[in-house]
Amino acid sequence: MKQQNSNNNSSQISAYPAPQRIDFTEFEQRLPWLTLLMDAYLITDQGISESINREEKQGKKLACARGCATCCESHETIPVYPLELMGMYWYATEVLSGELRNMLKAQLHHLDTLQSCPFLIENSCSIHAVRPMACRSFNVFNTPCHKGEDAYYTRRQDVLTPLKKYQDDAWFIMLPFYKIKNKTERRKMIKGGVMHKMAKVMRELNWSALASQMDNFEK
Template sequence: MPVLSFRRVREAAPRLPWLTALIEACSILDRGVARGVAASGRTPSCHAGCHACCSQLIPISTIEILGLRWFALSHLRGDMALAVGRALLAQRQEPCPFLVDGVCAVYPLRPLACREYIVFGSPCLAGERPDVTRPQDVLPLPRIAQLQAFTVLLPFYGVTDSDAREAALQNRLVLRDTRLLQQLDWQGLGAALCGNNH
């Protein structure tokens, strides 16, 4: 099953304030990562079919959890939906339960942590942690883009005025909201995906 493009997901998304904010945050971070890669003068080793990083634990915030749920229920069909649903029901932690036959089933709305993890040099080996073994080959976090993305997400947390925004960013509100994707209870989503495809 071909993976939908980010642009097509943005166009198809209902006008839900939290979803609009999440899509905008993803777009901001993608642009920041692209600028960081261009400034490095290096070519990422990340490519289609490369998924060694999908065996790492993935931090994810509440709004991203909602986004993955929305994307899975509205865009996954047939074998892809069944494969993801079964992985979620089995509480598969490694690789990521959203990885199906080497393809990220939720790629257009993948977590922010996945979007900003770019490796240069040689492709990652299975089980390798390049941030530990060869940190010089990992793109430094695009801090400005990350802060801009987090700013767009703050209304989801009830933060709307400028003073509160500054305090929330200083206190790392979005980062403090993160949990590990593989350790969450995805049973309801897994059952829905399997049930929708019988």
């Protein structure tokens, strides 16, 4: 699933590159919530980048790489939050195009026997620009995960621990979407972890509704 760099998964680097804010200016003028989401994802990515660089200075080597997607198959309980769902719906509906769009739609319409994340297409994330925080944050060092492995349970020492400050900052940016605008209230909520009650399990959601929305958008 991987955070990787902004060009997707490339571990052939010694210093993890600074993440770039993806520019969706045209859409953000119409969709103010998208600015919150993309700003929060930038902070998340910056925190992950700093964590990876710290670990690599200690001698660890990021194992995540382009085309490595075992985690997208084996992780069954990836959390996703309402604002993130907005982003995923929007991106799939209004941004995705061409063959990738057709493949994703077909997959979302027929999820019954799917053994992976609904958005994994040919070993890549079809919604990489708006993949959830959980996906951005899960990174593994030293050895790529083997089929079916969840490294969090098999070798926790190889799994990146995201820096809390950046995670908290990302939530601070996003909470106004949930009508929590007061700064003190936001900090209190973050400290108590209350926002995690809003999490849904990605694979348990009705993604055929998204496929239908994509169909309708094309009419």
